[in-house]
Amino acid sequence: MLNFLGMPIQASTHANDVDSLIVIVHWLMFVLFIGWGAFFLFVLFRFRKAANPTASYTGAKGHISKYLEIGIVVIEGVLLVFYAIPAWATRVRDFPDKTKAVGVRVVGEQFAWNVHYPGPDGKFGRTDIKLIAADNPLGLDRTDPDAKDDITAINQLTVPIDEPILVHLSSKDVIHSFGVYELRVKQDAVPGLEIPVWFIPNKAGTYEITCSQLCGLGHYRMRGFVNVKTKAEYEQFIADEEKALAK
Numbered sequence: 616m617l618n619f620l621g622m623p624i625q626a627s628t629h630a631n632d633v634d635s636l637i638v639i640v641h642w643l644m645f646v647l648f649i650g651w652g653a654f655f656l657f658v659l660f661r662f663r664k665a666a667n668p669t670a671s672y673t674g675a676k677g678h679i680s681k682y683l684e685i686g687i688v689v690i691e692g693v694l695l696v697f698y699a700i701p702a703w704a705t706r707v708r709d710f711p712d713k714t715k716a717v718g719v720r721v722v723g724e725q726f727a728w729n730v731h732y733p734g735p736d737g738k739f740g741r742t743d744i745k746l747i748a749a750d751n752p753l754g755l756d757r758t759d760p761d762a763k764d765d766i767t768a769i770n771q772l773t774v775p776i777d778e779p780i781l782v783h784l785s786s787k788d789v790i791h792s793f794g795v796y797e798l799r800v801k802q803d804a805v806p807g808l809e810i811p812v813w814f815i816p817n818k819a820g821t822y823e824i825t826c827s828q829l830c831g832l833g834h835y836r837m838r839g840f841v842n843v844k845t846k847a848e849y850e851q852f853i854a855d856e857e858k859a860l861a862k
């Protein structure tokens with residue numbers, strides 16, 4: 616049912632909910648398109664000049680159009696109340712338990728995605744705008760005890776499969792948008808705000824992070840990758856990074 620829309624693969628647990636809504640809306644729009652199109656053709660024929668030399672001053676008297684419009688409003692209301700709002704609520708209200716989710720900070724900048732893992736202690740180290748430099752794009756303060764084991768990466772977000780991932784999203788300069796189509800995730804990154812966004816990836820692979828807000832001249836090349844790995848591979852990745860840090 617989805618193929619005709621050319622949707623990307625579904626790589627997160629909530630992807631199907633998003634797609635069902637998109638499909639239902641497309642079907643509704645298809646029915647409306649056919650209905651209104653047929654009505655338009657009917658009107659062109661029914662009220663043609665040859666059959667109606669004098670204009671009607673009263674207009675249509677039937678109630679069918681009124682009932683049809685009420686019907687459409689009801690269907691749209693059902694879509695909103697029973698599909699769209701519940702699907703959205705699970706994204707913005709039912710956040711996973713912080714202690715169980717894999718927490719990671721993602722900070723957008725012109726034109727890259729900076730990734731910040733808290734390391735084995737689970738605590739993000741202090742960051743300071745004064746410490747931002749070419750080799751420290753996050754401004755991480757390595758003298759802070761919480762920062763000692765923190766891992767940073769640029770444009771590569773590695774996460775384990777089948778676990779809730781809680782991304783704390785922010786930006787250093789302008790508004791960016793963290794869009795990963797295969798995960799059906801899209802959230803603006805706004806300077807001065809830390810916006811949480813979560814998902815459970817359920818298909819291993821590499822998916823592109825496309826900045827989805829026009830953010831400047833280099834917007835087109837602001838791309839990163841989400842690497843969804845098995846739990847063992849993810850743990851190996853963290854261990855390797857920790858080893859490299861200790862050197």
Ligand SMILES: [Cu+2]
Pocket residue numbers: 723724725726790791792826827828829830834837
């Ligand atoms: Cu951007």
